[in-house]
Amino acid sequence: MHEHRVGDSGERPVRFSVFLNARSLGPEQDRRLMKDLEGHAMRASDGGFQAIFLPDHHFNGYMPMASDSFIFAAYLAAKMPHMYFGFSVVSVPLHHPVRFTERVNLLDQLTDGKLLVGVGSGTTPEEMIGFAVNYKEASQLAERNLEIAEQLWAKRMDDPAVVIDNGPYQGRVLQRITPAPYSPGHARLMPVAMKESSARRAAVNGWPAFIPAFTPPQIFGNEPFTHVKKYFDAYKAMLLETGHDDAVVANALDWSTHTYQCVHVAETDEQARAELEIILRGYQDAIDRENEFNARAESDAANKKSDVNISALDEGWIGTWCLYGSPETVIEHLRPYAELGIGNILCGTTTGPLTEQRLAFADQTVDLLARKVLPAFA
Structure with a gap:
């Protein structure tokens, strides 16, 4: 019997990427976590995933290698030269524009242009104060840093x-940024297509974009596809209006990315749900510990967040941020996104503290995705 594949009707094949978003709970775990994530990334590469994405986070509770994920990406790229590498996302206000452009160019060279630099204004006040940045000023700092980066690249x-x-x-650059970029102009940036200005930046430059599944200040709910369609349709319309040639448009859409913070696949829906709840309890415990430090950072008006969040065990959070079930259920869930035209599904396979059990769940998910889900979207 013919097995239906999304591409059978002429739709664009879907890429799958792994998001290495695990947490360490203490210094004694840092080295083991980095080695385990290296092994997990290699497993995904062997299974047919096309990219590894890394976060950009600092201080309490975040991944040890995320404090400079450019270095970790370069290390992995040497072991997996065929893979693409991306960032979800670089907190631009926390990077001096000179260091940002230098790192991007160097990694662009080391990956032969297989680089996707997600850019955003950051989410956590605690990280901001460690870099002498006020959370309320983060958006304008990011915009200006990106403007300066373009001047430096040119x-x-x-x-x-x-x-x-x-x-x-502060600074004054007299010569040029080295090394020169591998990609024309510079490596592709990937804005979050939530604000009109960010979506337009991606469209005008022919870049892919991250497509959000929520609309702030509420960042949870049970209708993520409604938000994804809204943002994707707006981004795609802008992209088509710019007059790029077909190859540029196709490449941008091929990497347009919908993200799941937590992906878990098991042989049955019942098993997947039970294991997902174990994963999310560990994740929420880590978040609760981090919130103590976030509260200290938010003690002054400049660093107060406006987003409204809820427990990861709430059905609204699960509905927005999780993809789980048997391979058949996951395929059915993803089919509308593929038919919409989303090019890349970013899978958070290591969400939460990376215990031995959690790593086993992550490897199980990657293996089932590789064997039973990826072929349906090839």
Whole structure:
């Protein structure tokens, strides 16, 4: 009997990527976690996943290698030269524009252009204060840092100096950024297509975008596809309006990304749900510990968050952020996203503290996705 594949009707094949978003609970776990994530990434690579995405986070409770995920990506790229590498997402206000452009260019060279640099303004006040950045100023700092980065990428040796004057970031660049980029202009950036300005930046430059499954200030719910369709349709319309050639448009759409913070697959729906709840309890315990430090960071008005969040065990959170079930259920869930035109499904397979049990769940998920889900969308 013919097995239906999404591509059978002419739709674009779907890429699958792994998001290495595990947490360490203490310094004694840091090294083991990094080695376990390396092994998990290699497993995904062997299974047919096309990219590894890394977060950009700092301080309490986050991944040890996320404090400089450019370094970790370069390390993995040397072991998996065929893979794409991405960031979900670089918190632009926490990076001096000179260091940002240098790191992007170097990794662009080391990956032969297989680089997707997600960019955003950050989410956590505790991280901001560690870099002398006010949370309320993060968005404008990010916008200005990206403007400066474009000036730095464009600067030739004999051009006038690029003057940097952006909050905590100061400087004057007389020569040029080295190394030169591998990609024309520079590596592809991936804005979050939530704000009109961010979606337009992606469209005008022919870049892919992250497509959100929620609309702030509520960042949870049970209708994620409604939000994904809204943002994707707006981004795609802008992309088609720009007049890019077909190859640029196709490449941008091929990497347009819908993210699941937690993906868990088992042989049956019942097994997947029971194991998902174990995973989410561990994740929520870690979040509760982090919230103590976040509360200290939010003690002044400049660092108060406006987003409304809830427990990861709430059905609204699960509905927005989780993908779980048997392979057949996961395929049925993803089919509307594939038919919409989403090019890349980013799978958070290591969400939460990476205990021995959690790693086993993560490997189980990658193996089942590789054997039973990816072929349905090839």
